[in-house]
Amino acid sequence: MSLAEVKERLTRLDGWIGEPSDENITDLALLSVANKERVIFLPQAHADLLKDLETRFNTVRMEQASVIDSLVEQIRATGDEIGVLWRALNNSPNHRDEGSVLRIKVPEPKHFQGSRNAKELENFLWDMEQYFKAARIPNREQVNITSMYLGGDEKLWWRTRLTNDLSVGRPKIETWKVLKKELKDQFLPCNTSWLARESLKKLKQTGSCKEYVKDFSSLMLDIQNMSEEDKLFNFMSGLQKWAQAELRR
Helix, strand or coil: CCHHHHHHHHHHHHHHHCCCCHHHHHHHHHHHHHHHHHHHHHHHHHHHHHHHHHHHHHHHHHHHHHHHHHHHHHHHHHHHHHHHHHHHHHCCHHHHHHHHHHHCCCCCCCCECCCCCHHHHHHHHHHHHHHHHHHCCCHHHHHHHHHCCECHHHHHHHHHHHHHHHHHCCCCCCCHHHHHHHHHHHHCCCCHHHHHHHHHHHCCCCCCHHHHHHHHHHHHCCCCCCCHHHHHHHHHHHCCHHHHHHHHC
16 A cells, blocks of 8 residues: 555545534543542541451451350350259269169179078078178069069979969068068978088098088088087098098107
8 A cells, every 4th residue: 555545545534523512522531530539538538448448357256255155154154054953864873873883784694593501592592691781782683583583493483472362362472581581481491400410411522522521611611500610520420531640640
């Protein structure tokens, strides 16, 4: 494109746009002034906005701190109340009883099969009393608990006794003391001491000295009123000759 053509096109462009009017010049001047004012006041507006946001943030933070303090105080008060309740619960007799049963595994007594053997019956009664103490069985439950450990002839006797008591209007056995007496009357031989003395006369050492001492001591448990001199005489009489001679040396 030549210079003449460029000039011609600029001339046509001026013709299209035309000369700017005084009104347009004034508008542009006012717009420029307004923009300058906006630029001047913009930093101040920004600073005011930041200050307002900071004020609101501090207010919210103080409110949150107040709520948190209130919650902490409520939690502390609740913890104190729970502590009081726990101490009261731990000090109650029922809780101590239940806690002991739960924490300790108490061995259960062996069943008694109704053997008319004084030692077996006495051991059973003693085991039951120890079980009552260790397991903290209430007095009102001791008879029912004991009936669960009866077997053989003894269980049959107990069932029959319950039926007979009901049919004849006899008072039920409801205490351990009464039940223990009834068991002894029913299954403990009345001539236990006599039978033990008869067995003592027949006792002879046939094995080791240890076995003889065990058998002798077992019989003596059923003999309550023998003097020490008679005990020694019976003990020596049952020993083998060599053992007697050894002890007399």
